[in-house]
Amino acid sequence: MTETRTIAFVLYxxxxxxxxxxxxxxxxxxxxxxxxxxxxTVAAAREPLQTDTSLSVTASHTFEQVPAPYGLIVPxxxxxxxxxxxxEQLTDYVRQAARSAEVVASVCxxxxxxxxxxxxxxxxATTHWAAMPILRAFGATPVSRRWVVDGRVLTAAGxxxxxxxxxxxxxxxxxxxxxxxxxxxxxxxxQPPFGPIDWDRVDRGFMESWIRSAAEKGxxxxxxxxxxxxxxxGAQSMSP
Amino acid sequence: MTETRTIAFVLYxxxxxxxxxxxxxxxxxxxxxxxxxxxxTVAAAREPLQTDTSLSVTASHTFEQVPAPYGLIVPxxxxxxxxxxxxEQLTDYVRQAARSAEVVASVCxxxxxxxxxxxxxxxxATTHWAAMPILRAFGATPVSRRWVVDGRVLTAAGxxxxxxxxxxxxxxxxxxxxxxxxxxxxxxxxQPPFGPIDWDRVDRGFMESWIRSAAEKGxxxxxxxxxxxxxxxGAQSMSP
Numbered sequence: 001m002t003e004t005r006t007i008a009f010v011l012y013x014x015x016x017x018x019x020x021x022x023x024x025x026x027x028x029x030x031x032x033x034x035x036x037x038x039x040x041t042v043a044a045a046r047e048p049l050q051t052d053t054s055l056s057v058t059a060s061h062t063f064e065q066v067p068a069p070y071g072l073i074v075p076x077x078x079x080x081x082x083x084x085x086x087x088e089q090l091t092d093y094v095r096q097a098a099r100s101a102e103v104v105a106s107v108c109x110x111x112x113x114x115x116x117x118x119x120x121x122x123x124x125a126t127t128h129w130a131a132m133p134i135l136r137a138f139g140a141t142p143v144s145r146r147w148v149v150d151g152r153v154l155t156a157a158g159x160x161x162x163x164x165x166x167x168x169x170x171x172x173x174x175x176x177x178x179x180x181x182x183x184x185x186x187x188x189x190x191q192p193p194f195g196p197i198d199w200d201r202v203d204r205g206f207m208e209s210w211i212r213s214a215a216e217k218g219x220x221x222x223x224x225x226x227x228x229x230x231x232x233x234g235a236q237s238m239s240p
Numbered sequence: 241m242t243e244t245r246t247i248a249f250v251l252y253x254x255x256x257x258x259x260x261x262x263x264x265x266x267x268x269x270x271x272x273x274x275x276x277x278x279x280x281t282v283a284a285a286r287e288p289l290q291t292d293t294s295l296s297v298t299a300s301h302t303f304e305q306v307p308a309p310y311g312l313i314v315p316x317x318x319x320x321x322x323x324x325x326x327x328e329q330l331t332d333y334v335r336q337a338a339r340s341a342e343v344v345a346s347v348c349x350x351x352x353x354x355x356x357x358x359x360x361x362x363x364x365a366t367t368h369w370a371a372m373p374i375l376r377a378f379g380a381t382p383v384s385r386r387w388v389v390d391g392r393v394l395t396a397a398g399x400x401x402x403x404x405x406x407x408x409x410x411x412x413x414x415x416x417x418x419x420x421x422x423x424x425x426x427x428x429x430x431q432p433p434f435g436p437i438d439w440d441r442v443d444r445g446f447m448e449s450w451i452r453s454a455a456e457k458g459x460x461x462x463x464x465x466x467x468x469x470x471x472x473x474g475a476q477s478m479s480p
Contacts, residue, residue, distance in 0.1 A: 009294075016265070017261045017264065017265055018261050018262060018264075018265035018426060021257045021258050021261035021262075021293075021295070022258060022261075022262070024257065024258075024293050024294075024295060025256070025257055025258035025293060025399065028292070028293040028294065038294075039293060039294055040294045041293075041294045041295050048288060048296075048298045052268070053261075053264050053265060053268040053279060053281075054249075054264075054268065054278075054279055054280045054281045054299075054300035054301075055261070055264060055281050055297055055298070055299070055300070056288075056297065056298040056300075057295055057296065057297055057298075058288045058295070058296040058297075058298070059294075059295070060294035060295070060296070061294075108427070128427060129424075129427060146429075146431040157427050157429075158425075158426065158427025159265065159425075159426040159427050159428070160403065160426050160427055160428040160429075160430070161427055161429075161431075163400065163430075164430065164431050164432060164433060167432060167433050167434070168433040171433060171434065176434060179433070179434060180434050180437075180438065180441060180442075181442075181443065181446075183432060183434065183437055184369075184437050184442045184447070185398075185399075185447065186258060186398065186399040186400050187348070187368060187369060187397050187398025187399050187400055187401055187437070188399070188400040188430075188432060188437070189386075189397075189400075189401075189432075189436050189437040190400065190403075190404065190428075190430035190432065190436075191386040191401075191404050192404060192407060192423060192428060192429075192430065193404060193407050193408040193411060193419070194407070194411065194416060194419060194420050194423065196429050196430075197420075197423055197424050197427070197428070197429040198420065199424075201420060202420075202421075202424045203421065206421075207424070207425065
């Protein structure tokens with residue numbers, strides 16, 4: 001009988017709820033089906049944390065309780081995720097837990113936290129479409145894909161992309177048949193009412209300036225880190 | 241200046257996290273974009289509730305604080321959702337809040353809670369694919385679609401279908417352009433790694449017996465309600 005392997009979802013104040021709940025639902029099913037993995041949620045303390053919605057969430061474990069998980073998944077968000085880039089307790093945990101992890105993953109701007117922890121140097125990675133250029137600040141090469149695999153580092157695009165990435169990861173961990181069973185269980189058979197995103201109709205400037213503003217607000221007390229992000233972006237704009 | 245209209249997500253112990261976090265993320269964006277709606281989460285008390293994952297969640301409001309929302313969205317789950325069918329405090333709230341609501345919605349087996357509150361009588365509705373026949377116990381006609389609209393009652397299929405339903409609802413509330421903007425913001429551009437669900441490969445019997453067992457466990461103390469569900473299902477099986 002092999003030991004249950006733990007995949008830890010890293011929570012912090014203000015994060016985007018769907019960033020982690022999508023993949024958490026997928027990975028949690030591995031335990032339900034008795035497939036040798038368990039999903040836990042970890043945070044600095046086991047106290048309710050406000051998300052970017054009206055929901056507060058409480059982690060199942062503290063960072064101290066899960067020092068060396070098999071896998072680590074870091075979700076993203078807006079202003080609070082930029083603040084988190086300068087949160088040493090958080091980035092120290094991510095760096096330390098990643099040391100022995102077989103899988104180090106992120107969703108959306110969670111990849112910037114991986115970057116801030118020094119884990120993206122020289123790697124291909126992705127993030128929310130409007131934040132792509134910022135990855136360069138951490139030595140990463142931005143790649144526009146739904147999810148990007150570079151060795152043991154797995155990064156997903158924005159928010160909902162975490163579900164696709166988690167199903168890919170489940171397929172890697174326990175095989176395609178089991179991953180398909182999970183997909184059927186959560187009835188992930190997407191039918192977006194207006195079809196796939198029509199990128200020609202997306203107001204990229206709006207979202208890119210929103211991200212820029214989020215970086216400025218979130219790192220108002222850390223001008224050096226903010227300058228590092230802005231430099232990665234070129235002097236004028238964060239647009240690719 | 242019109243008043244902000246409230247859409248309430250109903251929480252209860254043991255529910256499926258993605259059932260409500262998917263649509264919550266979509267509907268919460270309406271406020272962020274200043275579109276006249278706010279999403280709140282409601283529960284019997286503002287205390288952490290365990291979900292079906294390692295995550296605990298705390299609602300932003302109690303039932304008493306949101307007696308007459310503009311919209312109501314009820315998520316589903318497994319064993320605890322069947323238990324919830326017999327939870328009078330919950331079903332009373334749903335019935336009362338639905339009275340004046342313009343939109344009454346559910347995700348996954350949340351439609352069974354709508355049914356238990358008497359809100360599906362004579363209506364078309366959907367639910368998780370493995371629970372479809374149970375809808376008949378509440379006088380509803382099961383329809384296999386991603387989401388089903390019958391007057392002001394909107395029901396979504398299993399778990400992840402809540403995201404599609406919420407984008408449809410956003411389109412109805414604030415127009416297609418805004419709904420598309422939300423879709424781009426949460427980067428809901430699905431690319432399931434193994435493609436859409438291949439229904440020919442799904443082990444329907446496994447999931448249907450799982451649901452049957454969940455009903456039996458969840459309603460062990462309520463044999464009359466359990467019998468009502470089983471009768472809807474025919475003597476032998478819950479299969480359609």
